[in-house]
Amino acid sequence: MLFLVRMDVRIPHDLPLEQVNDIKAREKAYSQELQRDGRWQSIWRVVGEYANYSVFDVASNDELHELLQGLPLFPYMDIQVTPLARHPSAI
Numbered sequence: 508m509l510f511l512v513r514m515d516v517r518i519p520h521d522l523p524l525e526q527v528n529d530i531k532a533r534e535k536a537y538s539q540e541l542q543r544d545g546r547w548q549s550i551w552r553v554v555g556e557y558a559n560y561s562v563f564d565v566a567s568n569d570e571l572h573e574l575l576q577g578l579p580l581f582p583y584m585d586i587q588v589t590p591l592a593r594h595p596s597a598i
């Protein structure tokens with residue numbers, strides 16, 4: 508099952524820099540692990556925003572939820588999920 512996910516990152520300004528850097532490093536490692544195993548198919552930066560559009564390929568809604576909940580940045584993100592179906596004109 509394919510999902511388009513938009514993540515908007517909103518890190519509180521008063522979070523200590525060391526903690527922010529640690530969360531970002533763990534986020535990168537987590538994201539790259541999921542990209543390597545094929546479940547996080549692509550990630551694109553939204554120009555001019557601390558946000559991304561990503562495509563996930565997972566077995567179920569529950570799997571996607573678990574995976575998103577595991578993001579180190581999850582407490583600091585607004586996340587929108589759009590389920591995708593094959594377009595009839597797609598070749």
Ligand SMILES: O=C(O)C[C@H]1C=CC(=O)O1
Pocket residue numbers: 514516534535538550557558559580
């Ligand atoms: O930078 C972001 O858009 C947030 C997050 C998603 C993957 C990652 O490495 O960081």
